[in-house]
Every structure is written in C-alpha cells, then in structure tokens.
Amino acid sequence: xxxxxxxxxxxxxxxxxxxxxxxxxxxxxxxxxxxxxxxxxxxxxxxxxxxxxxxxxxxxxxxxxxxxxxxxxxxxxxxxxxxxxxxxxxxxxxxxxxxxxxxxxxxxxxxxxxxxxxxxxxxxxxxxxxxxxxxxxxxxxxxxxxxxxxxxxxxxxxxxxxx
Amino acid sequence: xxxxxxxxxxxxxxxxxxxxxxxxxxxxxxxxxxxxxxxxxxxxxxxxxxxxxxxxxxxxxxxxxxxxxxxxxxxxxxxxxxxxxxxxxxxxxxxxxxxxxxx
Amino acid sequence: xxxxxxxxxxxxxxxxxxxxxxxxxxxxxxxxxxxxxxxxxxxxxxxxxxxxxxxxxxxxxxxxxxxxxxxxxxxxxxxxxxxxxxxxxxxxxxxxxxxxxxxxxxxxxxxxxxxxxxxxxxxxxxxxxxxxxxxxxxxxxxxxxxxxxxxxxxxxxxxxxxxxxxxxxxxxxxxxxxxxxxxxxxxxxxxxxxxxxxxxxxxxxxxxxxxxxxxxxxxxxxxxxxxxxxxxxxxxxxxxxxxxxxxxxxxxxxxxxxxxxxxxxxxxxxxxxxxxxxxxxxxxxxxxxxxxxxxxxxxxxxxxxxxxxxxxxxxxxxxxxxxxxxxxxxxxxxxxxxxxxxxxxxxxxxxxxxxxxxxxxxxxxxxxxxxxxxxxxxxxxxxxxxxxxxxxxxxxxxxxxxxxxxxxxxxxxxxxxxxxxxxxxxxxxxxxxxxxxxxxxxxxxxxxxxxxxxxxxxxxxxxxxxxxxxxxxxxxxxxxxxxxxxxxxxxxxxxxxxxxxxxxxxxxxxxxxxxxxxxxxxxxxxxxxxxxxxxxxxxxxxxxxxxxxxxxxxxxxxxxxxxxxxxxxxxxxxxxxxxxxxxxxxxxxxxxxxxxxxxxxxxxxxxxxxxxxxxxxxxxxxxxxxxxxxxxxxxxxxxxxxxxxxx
Numbered sequence: 001x002x003x004x005x006x007x008x009x010x011x012x013x014x015x016x017x018x019x020x021x022x023x024x025x026x027x028x029x030x031x032x033x034x035x036x037x038x039x040x041x042x043x044x045x046x047x048x049x050x051x052x053x054x055x056x057x058x059x060x061x062x063x064x065x066x067x068x069x070x071x072x073x074x075x076x077x078x079x080x081x082x083x084x085x086x087x088x089x090x091x092x093x094x095x096x097x098x099x100x101x102x103x104x105x106x107x108x109x110x111x112x113x114x115x116x117x118x119x120x121x122x123x124x125x126x127x128x129x130x131x132x133x134x135x136x137x138x139x140x141x142x143x144x145x146x147x148x149x150x151x152x153x154x155x156x157x158x159x160x161x162x163x
Numbered sequence: 164x165x166x167x168x169x170x171x172x173x174x175x176x177x178x179x180x181x182x183x184x185x186x187x188x189x190x191x192x193x194x195x196x197x198x199x200x201x202x203x204x205x206x207x208x209x210x211x212x213x214x215x216x217x218x219x220x221x222x223x224x225x226x227x228x229x230x231x232x233x234x235x236x237x238x239x240x241x242x243x244x245x246x247x248x249x250x251x252x253x254x255x256x257x258x259x260x261x262x263x264x265x266x
Numbered sequence: 267x268x269x270x271x272x273x274x275x276x277x278x279x280x281x282x283x284x285x286x287x288x289x290x291x292x293x294x295x296x297x298x299x300x301x302x303x304x305x306x307x308x309x310x311x312x313x314x315x316x317x318x319x320x321x322x323x324x325x326x327x328x329x330x331x332x333x334x335x336x337x338x339x340x341x342x343x344x345x346x347x348x349x350x351x352x353x354x355x356x357x358x359x360x361x362x363x364x365x366x367x368x369x370x371x372x373x374x375x376x377x378x379x380x381x382x383x384x385x386x387x388x389x390x391x392x393x394x395x396x397x398x399x400x401x402x403x404x405x406x407x408x409x410x411x412x413x414x415x416x417x418x419x420x421x422x423x424x425x426x427x428x429x430x431x432x433x434x435x436x437x438x439x440x441x442x443x444x445x446x447x448x449x450x451x452x453x454x455x456x457x458x459x460x461x462x463x464x465x466x467x468x469x470x471x472x473x474x475x476x477x478x479x480x481x482x483x484x485x486x487x488x489x490x491x492x493x494x495x496x497x498x499x500x501x502x503x504x505x506x507x508x509x510x511x512x513x514x515x516x517x518x519x520x521x522x523x524x525x526x527x528x529x530x531x532x533x534x535x536x537x538x539x540x541x542x543x544x545x546x547x548x549x550x551x552x553x554x555x556x557x558x559x560x561x562x563x564x565x566x567x568x569x570x571x572x573x574x575x576x577x578x579x580x581x582x583x584x585x586x587x588x589x590x591x592x593x594x595x596x597x598x599x600x601x602x603x604x605x606x607x608x609x610x611x612x613x614x615x616x617x618x619x620x621x622x623x624x625x626x627x628x629x630x631x632x633x634x635x636x637x638x639x640x641x642x643x644x645x646x647x648x649x650x651x652x653x654x655x656x657x658x659x660x661x662x663x664x665x666x667x668x669x670x671x672x673x674x675x676x677x678x679x680x681x682x683x684x685x686x687x688x689x690x691x692x693x694x695x696x697x698x699x700x701x702x703x704x705x706x707x708x709x710x711x712x713x714x715x716x717x718x719x720x721x722x723x724x725x726x727x728x729x730x731x732x733x734x735x736x737x738x739x740x741x742x743x744x745x746x747x748x749x750x751x752x753x754x755x756x757x758x759x760x761x762x763x764x765x766x767x768x769x770x771x772x773x774x775x776x777x778x779x780x781x782x783x784x785x786x787x788x789x790x791x792x793x794x795x796x797x798x799x800x801x802x803x804x805x806x807x808x809x810x811x812x813x814x815x816x817x818x819x820x821x822x823x824x825x826x827x828x829x830x831x832x833x834x835x836x837x838x839x840x841x842x843x844x845x846x847x848x849x850x851x852x853x854x855x856x857x858x859x860x861x862x863x864x865x866x867x868x869x870x871x872x873x874x875x876x877x878x879x880x881x882x883x884x885x886x887x888x889x890x891x892x893x894x895x896x897x898x899x900x901x902x903x904x905x906x907x908x909x910x911x912x913x
Binding site for chain 2: 003004007011014015018019021022027030031034037038041044045047048049050052053056057060061064065068069071072073075076084085086087088090091093094095097098099101102105106109110114115116117118119120121122125128129132133137140144147148150151152154155156158159161
C-alpha cells in the first residue's frame with residue numbers, strides 16, 4: 001500500500017515537471033524543472049533497489065548535467081529573460097505524434113506477457129556492479145572512459161574562444 | 164495492489180513521449196537537449212525496472228543504465244559546447260533560424 | 267583451230283572496249299588496235315577456210331537459260347557457208363579499216379569511229395558464227411545499233427541525224443516481223459538451234475502454211491536489213507555517214523546479213539509447200555532489183571548511185587536464192603562484197619579529193635587520180651557483169667537459175683543488167699572523163715593508205731569470180747551446195763554452163779555501156795534531150811517513185827499524231843495520278859504532324875509537367891531542418907506499429 005502511494009507520488013513528481021520542461025515559455029524555468037524530474041527518477045531507482053544507480057543519477061544528472069545546462073542558458077541569449085516564442089510550427093503534428101506513440105506503446109505494453117521474476121537481488125549492490133565492471137564488462141568500462149576523455153577534450157576544443 | 168513492472172513501464176512511456184514532444188516542438192537548441200535527456204532517463208527507468216522484475220539476481224540492467232548515464236553526460240557536454248560555438252558565430256540558439264546551409 | 271573460233275568475234279569486241287576507255291592513248295589513237303584485231307581475225311578465217319576446204323566442220327554449244335522444258339543455248343558452227351562469210355567480213359573489213367586511217371584523218375572523234383567499227387565487226391561475226399536464231403538475232407541487233415551510230419557519226423548535221431533514225435526505225439519494222447517469226451518457230455518446234463529446227467521441218471513438225479508464215483516472217487527481217495522493197499527507203503539516206511561506213515556496212519556486210527539469213531535458213535524456205543516462200547523471195551528481189559536500178563540512172567550524187575546499185579544487187583541475190591539458186595545467191599554476195607566495197611572506197615577517194623559528192627561538178631579525174639580511176643574501172647566493169655571479172659560469173663549463174671525456173675524473173679534480171687551497166691557507165695563518164703566542170707576544186711590522188719586497199723580490192727574483184735567458173739569445175743558450187751539437193755529438185759550441180767545465157771547477159775551489159783557512152787561520152791543524144799522527152803518518167807524516177815512521201819503520209823504523220831495524244835494523256839492522266847498520290851501523302855503527313863504535335867508531344871509534355879508539379883510539391887519536404895525529419899520518422903514509426911498491431 002505504501003509502496004503504491006510512493007509510486008504515485010514519485011510519478012507525479014517526475015511527470016508534471018517534465019510537462020513544464022517541454023512547454024514552458026521561460027527557458028530557465030524549463031531547465032530548473034529538470035531537477036525534480038531527475039530526483040523523482042532517483043526515487044524510482046531506490047524503489048527498484050538500484051541504490052548505486054540512484055546515487056550516480058543524483059550526482060551526474062541532477063548535479064552536473066542540470067548545472068551545465070543552466071550555464072549554457074546563461075551564456076547564450078536564454079539568460080536574458082526576454083520573452084521569445086519557444087514553440088515552433090510543428091506543435092500540432094508533434095503533439096499528435098507523441099500522443100499516438102504513447103498510445104501505441106501502451107497498447108503493446110499491455111498486450112505483452114512479461115516474463116516473471118526469479119531470484120534475489122544481490123546483497124551489496126555497488127560492490128557487485130563494481131566487480132562486474134572489472135570482470136565481465138571491462139571492455140565497456142574502458143571504452144566508456146575513453147569516450148569520456150574524448151568528449152572532455154572535444155568539448156573544450158569546440159567551445160573555446162578563438163584567439 | 165502491488166507495484167508491478169507495468170506501472171514503471173507506463174511512466175517511462177509517458178516520460179519518453181514528453182521528451183519526444185519537446186524535441187519535436189522546441190525552438191531553443193538547449194531545450195531540445197533537455198528533451199533528449201528526458202528520453203534517456205525514460206530509457207534508464209525501463210532498464211532498471213526490467214532488471215528488478217525479470218532478472219533481479221543480475222546486474223546487467225544497472226550496468227547498462229550506468230553506461231547510459233555516462234554517455235548522456237558526455238553527449239550533453241559536447242552538445243552544449245556546440246551550442247556555445249554556434250551562438251558565438253551565428254548569434255542565435257533558435258534552430259529554425261540556423262539555415263546557413265540551406266538554399 | 268575450229269575449236270577456238272569463238273575468239274573471232276571476241277577480238278574486235280575487246281578492241282571496242284579498249285578504244286572506248288583508252289582511245290587516244292592507244293597506238294594510232296585506237297586505229298591500229300582495231301585493224302590489228304580484224305587482221306588477226308582475217309588470218310584466223312583463212313586458216314579456218316583451209317580446214318573447211320578439207321572437209322572439217324565444227325559445232326559447240328553452251329546452255330544459256332532453261333525455260334520449263336525448253337532450253338536456250340548459245341553456240342557457234344563452222345561449215346562452208348560460215349567459212350565464206352568469215353572471209354568476206356574479215357578481209358573486206360580489214361582493208362576498209364586501213365583505208366579509214368586516211369579517210370578519217372583529222373576527225374575530232376577519230377577513236378570513236380574505230381570503236382564503233384570494231385563493235386560492228388564483232389556483231390557481224392557473231393551473227394555469222396551463230397548456230398541458233400537467238401544468237402543470230404543478238405548479232406542482228408548489234409549491227410543495227412552500230413549502223414545507227416555510224417550513219418549518225420557526224421550528228422551535228424541534221425540530215426545525218428535524221429538518216430540514222432530513219433535507218434534504225436525502218437529496219438526495226440523488219441526486225442519485228444523477224445522476231446515474231448522466231449517466236450513462232452520457238453513455240454512450234456521448241457528450240458532455236460538451226461540443226462534441230464531443220465530436223466523438225468523434215469520430220470513434218472513444222473509444215474504447211476505455218477512453215478510458210480514462219481519463213482516469210484523471217485524474210486521480213488531480211489527485207490529490212492537488206493533494203494528490199496518496201497523497206498528500202500533507209501539505204502540511200504544512210505549515205506550521210508562516212509564513206510568507209512557506207513562501204514563496209516551498207517555494201518559489203520550488214521546489208522548482206524539478210525541474204526545470209528535466207529541462205530542459213532534455206533531449208534525453211536525450201537520446204538514450204540510449192541516453194542511459196544521462195545517464190546515470194548524471188549519476186550521481191552527481182553522487183554527491187556529492177557526498180558532500184560531505174561532510180562539509180564538519174565542520181566547525181568555519186569554515193570546515191572552506189573546506194574541504189576546496192577539495193578539492186580541485193581535484189582539480185584534474193585532473186586538468185588528464190589529461184590532455187592542457193593549457191594548462186596551466196597556467190598554473188600561474195601563477189602558483190604568485194605567490188606561494191608571497192609566502188610565505195612573509190613567514190614570516197616573522189617569525194618576526198620573533190621570535197622563534194624555531186625558528179626555534175628566532176629570530170630576528167632582520170633588523169634588527176636590514176637589509181638582511183640583504174641581500180642574503180644575494174645570495180646565498175648565487175649558490177650556491170652563484163653567477163654572475165656568476178657561480177658560476170660556470179661550474175662550469170664543467177665540468170666542461169668532464173669532462166670531455168672522462172673522466165674519472167676529472167677527477163678527482169680536481163681533488163682536490170684542492162685540498167686546496171688548503163689548507170690555504171692554514166693557514173694564513170696561523169697566522174698573520170700571529159701574535163702573538170704568545177705571551178706574551185708583541185709583534185710589530187712589520195713595517199714597510199716587509201717589507194718593500196720583499193721588496189722587489193724581490185725585484184726579480188728577481178729579474180730575472185732574464178733572460184734565459181736564452170737570451166738574450172740565450179741569449185742565454189744561443189745564447196746557450197748544446197749544440202750537439200752538430195753531432194754532432187756534444186757540441183758544446180760545438174761546445171762552446167764549455158765552459153766546462151768552467158769552470151770545474152772554479156773550482150774546486155776555491153777549494150778548498157780554503149781548506151782551510156784552514147785549519152786554521156788560521145789553525147790550524140792544529150793541527157794537533157796532524154797530528160798525532156800521522158801519528163802514524166804524522169805520526175806517519177808527522181809522522186810524515187812514517191813516512196814518517201816507515201817511513208818510520210820501513211821506512217822509518219824499518224825504515228826506523230828498518236829504520240830501527241832499519248833503525251834497529253836501522260837501529262838494529265840498519268841502525271842496527274844502520280845501528283846495526286848503525292849498530294850494525298852502530303853495531307854496524311856500534315857495530319858500526322860498534328861497528331862504528333864498535340865497527342866504525342868502532348869503526352870510527353872504532360873509527363874514532364876506532372877513531374878514538375880509533383881516535385882514542386884514534394885520539395886517542401888526537404889526543409890533542411892532535423893526537427894521536421896524527426897517528426898516524419900516518428901509518424902512513420904507510428905504507422906508501422908499500427909500496421910504491426912493490426913496484423
């Protein structure tokens with residue numbers, strides 16, 4: 001019972017700010033609305049007994065990415081506060097597409113027989129994930145770190161001011 | 164009623180479609196990136212939900228979700244750097260005004 | 267040697283082509299090539315004669331075409347008749363060619379002359395060698411063509427152009443009859459080979475009135491080519507051609523082709539019931555001989571005298587053949603070839619010196635041109651029939667046959683002999699005796715290249731008659747008897763020498779010469795008196811019995827009128843129809859153009875227009891904006907998912 005209530009609350013915390021994100025005329029408001037969404041997703045992770053992922057979600061998404069977005073908004077014209085039109089001409093069609101897609105996925109979703117659960121979650125989540133990264137998924141781990149390095153360098157190179 | 168897999172999937176679906184709507188209809192490049200982040204998050208929810216309900220003993224979903232988060236961060240960084248660079252030379256962040264390569 | 271006789275007509279034929287293409291570049295501007303070809307042929311002919319005298323004969327055949335179950339062949343034969351004709355054509359021809367080198371000297375179309383003469387020689391030799399009517403007809407047409415070309419050699423002169431056309435058209439009438447006769451024979455007997463035709467005649471497959479008709483039709487061709495009545499009108503006009511042409515073609519050879527034809531096909535004529543065909547031949551010949559001689563005595567043009575003389579003598583030959591005197595006719599052909607060629611060449615020599623044909627302007631040329639005078643004297647006396655020259659022997663033999671078979675024709679022959687001698691004397695006296703009547707002519711003897719052939723021919727004219735002389739055993743008669751003598755009727759071998767006939771013919775000839783001397787030499791009865799006394803007769807003779815006028819009114823004018831009507835028809839009906847067809851096609855073309863323009867082009871343009879409009883609409887999809895593309899993708903995914911769900 002409590003689980004259901006928590007679920008509903010978290011869903012609302014995720015979805016309503018998400019609506020604000022995609023419809024607000026104020027870009028800063030959109031950016032800030034990302035935070036509750038991300039935090040709601042973190043709550044979902046915890047409910048799903050994925051503590052490590054929840055922690056990373058908070059750190060990176062709610063922390064780094066939101067800040068990054070806000071930085072860029074400030075550095076570009078969005079931070080001036082001027083009221084400009086934020087929605088383009090595709091609104092009707094886009095809304096139709098999104099709604100239809102949602103509808104169809106839900107139809108498929110409800111029709112499908114999802115497989116049943118089996119097994120117990122591991123005792124130490126983070127440790128298990130860590131050792132998985134360094135054994136079965138080591139390649140992914142290494143490649144991801146490379147990608148991080150590259151994007152770091154890339155971002156710096158792209159964004160630096162030409163002297 | 165217990166919370167089942169389907170509940171989580173419904174939420175992620177709605178989140179995904181909201182993100183899609185944002186990508187399709189927003190003029191500001193940064194707003195589009197925000198929509199993309201929403202879509203990625205919806206995908207992550209799916210991954211972790213399936214891990215918990217279908218194969219709780221494994222950590223595949225978690226690993227996948229972590230990688231997605233990491234890559235999302237990289238992509239956000241590079242994308243925003245591009246927006247910055249574009250703003251610097253084209254003076255605008257509204258994508259429908261950026262048509263230098265069009266005839 | 268006989269096996270290679272097919273080369274004989276080929277040599278002058280090759281000469282013709284060589285001269286046509288290389289003309290002036292050849293030795294002597296082509297003359298030597300022509301002479302060379304014919305001289306080789308002459309030697310060849312002498313060789314053949316030697317072999318035939320020894321009794322050899324030859325025949326060779328080649329299939330030309332097959333019509334159903336009948337075949338047409340080409341081939342040649344060598345028998346005594348052929349051997350004689352070969353000698354005549356090649357020897358007389360060679361001498362005339364040599365003479366022409368002098369006569370035609372300086373003519374602008376000198377090589378062309380020898381080309382035509384060579385072609386003529388080739389055709390005549392083909393004609394003579396042929397062993398079937400088809401090949402003979404080929405040669406027949408060939409000599410006709412060359413006659414046309416050579417009569418009209420100086421075609422700038424309107425008289426010459428008209429004369430050549432007249433010759434060709436008149437002989438064509440004869441040729442048409444002959445062709446019908448050939449067809450008649452072909453469809454009755456199934457072949458055109460002489461030997462097989464004769465077999466059929468003897469077997470009775472071709473007999474009775476049909477045979478007579480066929481023989482007379484063939485004779486029609488001879489009437490045209492040999493200038494017998496009524497197709498004689500072209501020969502006097504043919505004198506417009508150069509004199510060597512007159513000598514070769516219109517005295518010695520082509521006109522003799524008709525006589526040869528009757529001789530070659532003699533069995534046809536002989537086998538017609540009651541000898542009807544031969545009787546016709548004889549009377550046509552006799553009347554022609556007499557009539558032509560009468561016209562000859564009033565002609566002032568030296569060549570015209572000779573022309574009418576030729577017509578007359580050809581009539582004599584026909585007469586001879588007609589009274590069952592096969593050998594005599596051919597004999598006279600041979601002797602006549604020599605002395606008539608001689609007379610023509612001599613006349614040419616005179617014309618060359620006097621630059622005129624008119625005897626009234628001549629006179630006293632005997633001193634100025636001795637060679638010409640003496641040779642022409644020999645020729646003239648031979649023509650008149652004075653023994654022992656050649657003409658006497660052959661003419662006497664004809665008269666002998668006539669006396670034996672048909673008294674009427676005998677009398678006619680004697681009268682003609684008188685007239686012949688008369689006009690010979692007239693001609694000789696006018697030309698060579700007395701004093702020169704023209705004031706501006708300076709006659710002199712002709713060059714050797716012309717006088718040497720004259721001398722050679724004079725020798726022949728004098729002695730060739732002896733081969734048929736009875737007191738030498740008539741070797742000619744034994745050489746060339748009529749094969750049908752076995753039938754028992756025609757047998758001139760049975761006829762010996764009749765002194766009465768010989769004496770009467772000689773008397774008559776001497777009388778004629780004497781009469782000519784009375785009028786023209788001693789002038790006791792001047793010709794003007796004669797003309798005044800017999801004025802109506804004189805007019806009739808000078809107008810040539812009005813034959814030409816008769817033909818103009820009955821044949822020429824209607825034909826021209828018909829031609830004019832046909833021209834109108836051709837112009838308006840035929841051309842009109844053709845133009846109408848053309849116009850209709852043009853209309854169709856215009857319609858089609860409209861169709862092409864609006865329908866076909868319209869369709870094509872429509873396609874283009876559709877493409878343009880569709881493109882103009884669809885290009886708006888390419889906005890260049892990723893958000894639009896993403897929307898499209900999303901919509902597409904939706905559609906696919908719906909499709910997947912509904913499946």
